[in-house]
Amino acid sequence: MFGLNVERLDLKDKNEKQELEVFLSKFGLELDKDVDYSLVVRDGGEIKATCSKAKNVLKCFAVAETLRGEGITNTLITDLINKLFEEGIYHSFIFTKPENISIFSSLGFNLVHQVKDVALLENGIQDINVYLNKLIKKYNISSSTKAALVMNCNPFTLGHQYLIQKAAEENEDVIVFIVEEDRSLFPFETRLELVRKGTEHLKNVTVIPGGEYIISSATFPSYFLREEGTRLNAYTELDAGIFAKYFCSKLNIKRRYVGTEPYCKVTNAYNETLKEVLSKYGVELHMIERKKQGDYQISASTVRNLIKEDKFEELKEILPQTTLGFLHTEKGKEIVAKIKVSNTPH
Template identity: 50%
Template sequence: MYDLSLESIDLSSEQEKDEVICFLQKFDLTLDEDVDYTVVLRDNNRSIKATCSKAGNIFKCFAVSEDMRGENLTSSLISHLIDKSFNEGIFHNFIFTKPDRINVFTSLNFKLLYRAEKAALLEYGIYNIDKFLDSISEKYSIDNNIESTALVMNCNPFTKGHRYLVEEAAKNCNQVLLFLVEEDRSDFPFSDRYTMVKTGTQDLKNVKVIPAGEYIISQATFPNYFIKKTDERLQAYEEIDSGIFGKYICKRFNIKKRFVGKEPYCDVTSTYNETLKKIMPIYNVEVVEIEREKYNEEYISASKVRKLLCAGRMDVIEKIVPQSTWQFLNSDRGRDIVKNKLHKAF
């Protein structure tokens, strides 16, 4: 290999970041805002010849100069990132990359999870999607011999709109698998959202509330979901998340329907529903889109509840959230979240 030096970038330095950004622009790439570590390979002239970054356990923003292709630079960068992850106690990683780079990473022992038209997601490490499916199947006693219906929800917080959608799904199937987004990027932490949903649906005996893990609307499969950002990568993220759900989750758990609520407010969620309608039938899964529940002629939404919380309109909130959510919001912990998170967000 050429005489190159490997250096980490000081992400607090705008000058160093700009240098990486300019290098990535040559490949129609950007330095994502969520990266927590970036490394480069420089030549003797201090020019960047290759770079990569990570955001938690997700490797991204790879680029290698054309004149350095075939010099095994990707392997050097990947090995460094894996070592860095190990030192941070991370033993399972994802790579989001272009389809023409799949072979490069599979040769480095990454496993392809899903390939979309313009992007692909691969994983590496001691954990994988099969182990994830095995664990939730056993823990939540999922019966794969009967047809199931699925929902995927964030519930930030759990509203009567969410409850209505769950009820509609429960009427149609003997087993409803409600996958609750586990990524902690919402105002209400996962543990609190899980409690609200679990308590708020406990009377529906055919509903199982299951943590969605890293494979369903996560920072790896669908980061735009959390930042509500519409960009050229949105379709790729939507296809990957939908494809993984159909190819692995639906197949494993005999899911034949996925219920979604019509989305009148959020463009990202609305286009995601349309992608589901295109991808799910490939895996023999029907997408059932339900009109949302209304209160005073307005659709009930979690974002509406959050705004009302900031405005102190508890009189309205009581009418549009289930009892489990109402009790949580009036607890010390609930009030603390409203004070320290929501008031800063709005």
């Protein structure tokens, strides 16, 4: 490390950011869009090593061949974890290629799960088993046989409600995990509250936060898996494997419910992979045909499009009263305003 400097790179500086992107491209890597903090090691002014983070996920590692074996990775990770500590974050993840597991294991990271193209490791004050034990205690989850659903609900529709009701009718207990990553126009706390209010009449249903281990496709890294098909397969296999291996085992989940998806190829591919992975762990996947209402296949994206087009009367056909009522609150009106000016899908 003699003569080498570790420094923070200014991601707001277009030239510095481009310099980092060029360095990563030499390794067939990309800079993920959600990166919020990057470190680089320079030698003679040139970048020779780097790593970054997005919240508590460490990513975008690259070290020039001439510096390998010099403890650079250890230094960079130590500095990143110190930065997390400054932010009050004491638990972190690394997504990496399986061949790199030993490198990060030697630095104190523990393997959560691996599939063909990607592995997830974690480090810090908790692990996935500790997390699930706390979840069981906090929500008083019994040992009964259960069904589960994982939903985003952006926002909660009659379609979501129908799917949950179907699971509730067919099972003793049902857990609904709401994706916690805040990448939606409807914030996580709002989505969680709307689902809870909209399922109050279902006494065998428990609605809880998805937590960090139910991986959002939005946070899954793309920097070392550039081909879209490979990335989708890796994400679905990893997410499904973690859910089956840990959640289903620990919470005695024997069935998972999903709705059919007539519009989205990504969701269809996810459901097919989910079915295959869950079956290896003795868990059934139940695909329920999406609920229709008049001319509409009920979906959250349909709701957002109707809001954008000012077709609020038509919303009454596809939203429960709890969601309709929320849209008329001050917070709801703010979200409606954001949807109307949004040019990107959410």
